[in-house]
Amino acid sequence: MSNTDIEIVVEDPTAPEADSPQMASVRVVDVVVCLLLLALALTLGYDNWRTGAGWESTGPQPGYFPFYLSIILGGASLYGLVAAFLSRREASESFVTQAQLRRVMAVFVPTVLFCLATQFLGLYVASFLLISCFMRLVGKIALWKSLLTAFVFTAAMFVTFDVAFDVIMPKGPLEAALGR
C-alpha cells in the first residue's frame, strides 16, 4: 500500500462554531437535574408510603422497596446538589454553547413533530415527511435526492415490517385510503 494521501474527505458546512457563547455551565444543569430528581424522589416516596412501606410478618409490603429507594435517590440527589454547588470544575465547564444548542434543536424539534405526526398520520407518512424535510431543510440536500431517499427508505420499512415480518405500525388516513 503506497497511497498515503487522504482519500475520503467529508466537510461539515453547518458545524457549530467553536467560539459560540455558552448557554449554561455544567454546574447549572447539574443543580437543576438534582432538584428535579429530588422532586421525583419525594413524589414517588410519598406514593409508596401511601401504598404501604411497612414490614409484615412475611416480609416487605409492596411499597417497601420503592420507598427506601426513593430515600436513597433523594439522599444521593441532595449530596449531588451540594457537590455541584461546591464544584469549581463544573462551574467552568460548558454544558452547551449557543451554536450547539441550535444544532441539537434542529434534530430535536423535528423529532417531536414526527412523534406528533405519527399519532395522526401514521408512522409511514410521518417518516416520509421527517426524512425528506430534514434532508432538504437541515441538510440542504437537493430536493429530488431528499424525496427519493425518503420514499425509498419509507417503502423499505413498510415492506420489511408490514409485509414481510407482520409487525404492525400505527397507520393513518393514507393507508386507510389505500386499503392496508
Place this chain on the structure above:
Amino acid sequence: MEALGLLMHGFAVLLTWKTLLLMMTGLVLGIFVGVLPGLGGPNGVAILLPLTFTMDPTSAIVMLSCIYWGALFGGAITSILFNIPGEAWSVATTFDGYPMAQQGRAAEALTAAFTSSFIGSLVAVMLITFLAPMISSFALRFGPPEFFAVYLLTFCSFVGLGREAKHKTVISMSLGLLLAGIGMDTVSGQLRMTFDSAELLRGVNFLVAVIGLFGISEILLTMEERLALRGHAAGISLRVVLSVWKDLPKYWVTLFRSSFIGCWLGITPGGAIAASFMGYNLAKRFSKDRDSFGKGRIEGVFAPETAAHASGTAALLPMLALGIPGSGTAAILLGGLMVWGLNPGPLLFVEHKDFVWGLIASMYLGNVVGLVLVLTTVPIFASVLRVPFAAIAPMIVVSCAIGAYAIQNAIFDIWLMLGFGVVGYVFKKIGIPLAPFTLALVLGNRAEDAFRLSMIGAGGDLKVFWSNGLVGSITTLAIVLLFWPVIDKAVGSVTRMVRPAKA
C-alpha cells in the same frame, strides 16, 4: 465432553440457508451501524431488535448477536482510517492504528485489528462453551436468597468499582430500580407509582428506555459535534493479510495476555473499556521498545482489540449462565430473551438447549464469517461515511420509533422513548453513567422478587442471606465491594501510618 456434542448439535441447528442468510444480514447491518458516527453496539442492537420480534428465538438471537459482532468489527474501521473511535473501547486502537494508516499501512492495521478481534472473541467463546454449562448447572441449586445475593453483588460492584462519582452511580441505579417498580407489583398484585394513569399501568418497558437512552440521545450528542472528517481509504489484499498472519505467532504473549484480561474484565460488569486500555498499557509496559508505541506499532493494535473483543464476548457468559448481563449490550440481548418468551437464568441450559447451543455455535460461526466479510468489504464500508449525517439522522429516528412502538404497540411508548432520549443526553453530559441505570431497569423486578420470595420462605428473617456458606459469602462480598472505596482508603492510611514508624 458433553459440551462438545451439544455444540455440534448447535452447529447442526445453524447450518440452514435461512440462518446463514440471517447471519450475513446481521453482520452487514452491524458493520454498518459500527461505522456510522454516533452509533455502536448497544444502540445498533437496540434499534434493530424489533426486526426480530416475529422470528423464532434462535433465528432472532443469531441475527442480533451477529449485529453485535458486526458492530464490534465496524468500530475498528473508523478508529484506524479516520481516527474516530466508534466506541469508547476503540479509543485505545486509535493510538497506534491511526499512525499506521498515516504511514500508508492502513491495510496492515485493519488486518491486525480484525484478526485480533477474532482471536479475542474466539478465546472468550471457548471459555463460554466450557464454563457456562458448569456455572449454570451449579446455579440450578440456587434458591431465591442465592439469586438475590448475586443480584446484590452485581449492583454493589457497580457502585464500589465504578470510575464515576459514587453519588452519580447511586442516582442512576436507584432511578433505574424505581422505574422498574412502576406498574403492578408481581408478588402482591397491587399497583404502585402509577398515579392512576392507564399508560403507566404497563410499567416502563426496558427496551423502550434503552432505545431512547442509546438511540435518540446519541443523535443529539452527535449533532453537537463537528462532523467533518478526513480519512484514508484502504483496500486489503490477500498478500497483506497473509504477511500479517505469518507474523502473528511472534505476538502470542500479547494476544494471550489481552485475551485473559478481556475475559476477566468482561465477566465482571462494565469491562470492555477498561479491558482495552489495560491490554494496551500492559503490552506497552512489557515491551522492550516502549517508545515506539503510539507511533504505529502493530502490537498497539493487537493488544487493545483482542482485549476489547474478548471482554465484549465474555460479557455474555454471566448472561447465559445466571441471567445477569455483563455489559450494556448483553443487557439488551437479555431484554430480547424476555420478549421472545424465554426466561433468562440457569434453567435456559436445561429447557432451551437448542437455543443456547445455537447461540454459542453462532458465536463461532459469526466470528469466522465476520472476519472474512470485513476483510473483503472494508472499502465499501469506509465509503459509508460519505453519506451525510442529515440523511442518516432522520432514518435512525424513524428506526427508533418503530422499535419503541413495536414492543407493546403503544403510542405512549414513542413519547416515553423521546423522554428517555432527553434524559440520556443530559445524563451523559453531566456525567451520570447510564450502564447502572440500564442494568437496574432490567434486573430490578427480578431482584425484588428474589428478595421477597426469600423473605416469605424465611418468615421475614434477614438472616437467611447468611444461612449457608455460599449465600453468606456472596452477600458479604457484595457489602465489601459496596464499601470498597472506603475500605481501600482506610487500608491505605493504615499502611501509611505504619510505614513511617518502620522507617
